[in-house]
Amino acid sequence: MFKRHPLLKYYLKKIVTYIVTIWGAFTIAFFLFRLMPSNPIDAWVKSLERQYSVKIDRGSELVDYYKEQFGLNGTLWEQYVRYLYNTFVKFDLGPSFINFPTPVQELLLARLPWTLALMGISILIAWVLGLLIGAAAAWFRTSPVSGWLTNISIVLSQIPPYLIAIFLVLFLGYTLKLFPTRGAWDAQYPVGLNWNFIQSVLWHSILPASAIIITSLAGWILSTRSLIVTILGEDYLMYAEAKGLSPWEIMTRYALRNALLPQTMGLALTMGFMMSGQLLIEMLFVYPGLGELMSRGIQVFDYNTMMGIIILSIFSVMTASLIVELTLPVIDPRIRKEIMS
C-alpha cells in the first residue's frame, strides 16, 4: 500500500514522529522538574516554618493530603505514569499551586488569549513588514539607503527584546509618559466587548508589541533581503529580464514568490515558539500572559503550572512544524516530486 502511496507514507511518518517527539519532550520535562531540589509543598512548609518560627511535622496527614493533591505521592515512576495518564487521557493538568485549587488548564485558558493576541499579531505585523522592506532592500541593494537599513537591522536583530522593552518603558513610558507600562488594560473599564475596554487593551499593547516587532522585524528584513539577493543572481531572473517582463512582475512572480516559501515556513515555526512567550517582556510589562504566569510559577516550585505551560509550548512548536511538514509537499512542487520518487 505504501509503495503506491508515497505521500500517505510520508504523512504517516511525520505524524508518528510528531507523537513520539511530544511524548519524549514531555518525559524529559517531567523528570527535569522532579530533579529540582524541592517541590511546592516542601518549599511552602519551609517558608511557613521560617515565617512563623514553628516546626511542622513532614509526615503529618495534612502534608500528605496536599502532596496527594499535587500528585507528589508514591514513587517517581508512579507519579510519572499518573501524570501522563491524567494529561493525555483525562486532559487534566492538576491543581495549580499559585492559585489553588484552580486547575492548571483553567489558568492557562485564561492567560492564553493574551499571549496569543499580543505575540500572534506582533509576529504577523513584523513578518509582513519585514518581507516587504527586505524585498525592497534587496531590489535597491546598490542604494545607500538599503545599505544603512541592512546595517541598522543587523544591530537591532542582535539586541535582546527585553533590552529594547526596557528602553521603551524608560523613555516612552516613564520619562515621556506617552504610553502605559503595566498590565493589559485599564482597571476602570469593565472587561468585555466594549469600545473603551478594547481601546484600552490596544493602548496597553503598544509598548510590548513594539518591543517584539522591532527585534523580530530586523530578523525578517535581513533574511528576506539575503534570500532575494541570492534569487536575483539566479539565471531565471536574468532570463525573466531578457523576456521583457515588467519589473513588478519580475519582483513578485519570480523573486518574491521563490522567497515566500522558506519565509512562510519560518513564520509558521515562529508562531509555534510564541507559546513559550516572551517571558521577560511579559514580566516587564506585567502582561497577563503565559510568560508572566510561568515566572510566578517558578518562584514557588509550582510543578503543575510550569509543566502545563511547557506542555503547551511543546505542543504548539511541534504542531507548527507538523503543519509545515504536511503543507510543504502541497505548495512546493519540488518537494512533492522528491517524496513521490
Next chain:
Amino acid sequence: MAEQNLKTLLTLKNLNIWYATERGESKAVNGLDLEILRGEIFGLAGESGCGKSTLITGVMRLTKLPAHVQSGEAIFHASRENGQEQVVDLLKLDPGAMRPYRWRNISYIPQSAMNVLNPVLKVEDQIADVIRAHSSMSKKEAQARIGDCLEMVGLSKKVALMYAHELSGGMKQRVTIAAAIVLKPDLLIADEPTTALDVNVQRVILQELTDIRERLGLTILYVTHDMAVHAQLSDRVGIMYAGGIMEVGKTSDVLSEPLHPYSQALVEAIPDIGGERRRIEGLPGAVPSPLNWPPGCAFHPRCKRMLPICQEKRPDLRELKPGRLVACHLYQ
C-alpha cells in the same frame, strides 16, 4: 538562402563593453564591428574568453556592473506590428524603453537551460507571461501557440503543464527554444545552447533550429566556439578574437580558405575524419589579457606572418571581395 538583396537587421559599430576592475578597465569587447542580415544564421566563433557572451549581453542590454557599455552603436531594424520597420539604436534606449523590443524583436536561448526556468511556475505560465507582456493574444490563443511551439521543438504538449524539475537537461533546452520562438522575433540570439548537451541531442536540436529558421524565417545569431556546429548550421560566420571581429564571410568560404592568420590557425585545428593523422599545431603564446591588449593588431604577438605595422596600427575590418571582410594588414 538568397545571398543578394538581404537587408540589414543589426549593425554593431565600434562597440566597446568593458569591465571595471581594480586593475583598470578590462576591455572584453573592444571596438567591434558586425553586421547581421535579415533571414540568415550568423555564426559567431571564437575561443573562450574572447568576449562572445559579453557581446550578447551588451546587445540585449543585460550588461550588469562591473561590465558597462563604454561606447558604440547597435542599430537594429525592428519590425513593428503594422509591417513597418523601425530603426533604433538599442544602446541609446533607456531600460524601460528597451522592454518592448525584448522577446518581441530579440529573443534569446541561454547557454545553460539548467537554471533559467522559475522552479515554482509551470512551463506554460513562464511562456504565457512573455506573451501577455508583449502581445494582445487571448489566453486560449496563447495556450495553443505554446503547444505548437513545444511540438515544433519535438516536445509533447503535456510539457506545458510540467515544472522545471520534471524535465531533463535536453527538454529544458528545448523549452527555452520553444519560448524563444513563441513571438516570432526578428532576431534570435543563441548563446552556445548545445554545449551542455550530449552530441546526439545536440545534433537533433541543431536540426530543429534549422527547420524552425526555414518555417518562421527567423534571423539567428548563433554563438559557439565549436567550428563543426558552424559548418553545419551557419550561413555566414564571424571569427572573433580579443574582443574584435577578425574575419567575416560565407561559412564555406571561411572554412575552406581562411584569410586571417588567426582563422587559419583555428581551421587548421579542426581534425579531419579519416584524414591523415597529424599533430595539431597550437598557436604560440597565450591569449593576451583584456586588461592590456597588445597595441596595434591584438593578434600580432602570436602571428606567424606579422608585419612591422601590426605592432603600431590596428587594422580595420575591410571588405576584401563582396561578402568577405578581414581585419589584417596582410590584405590592406
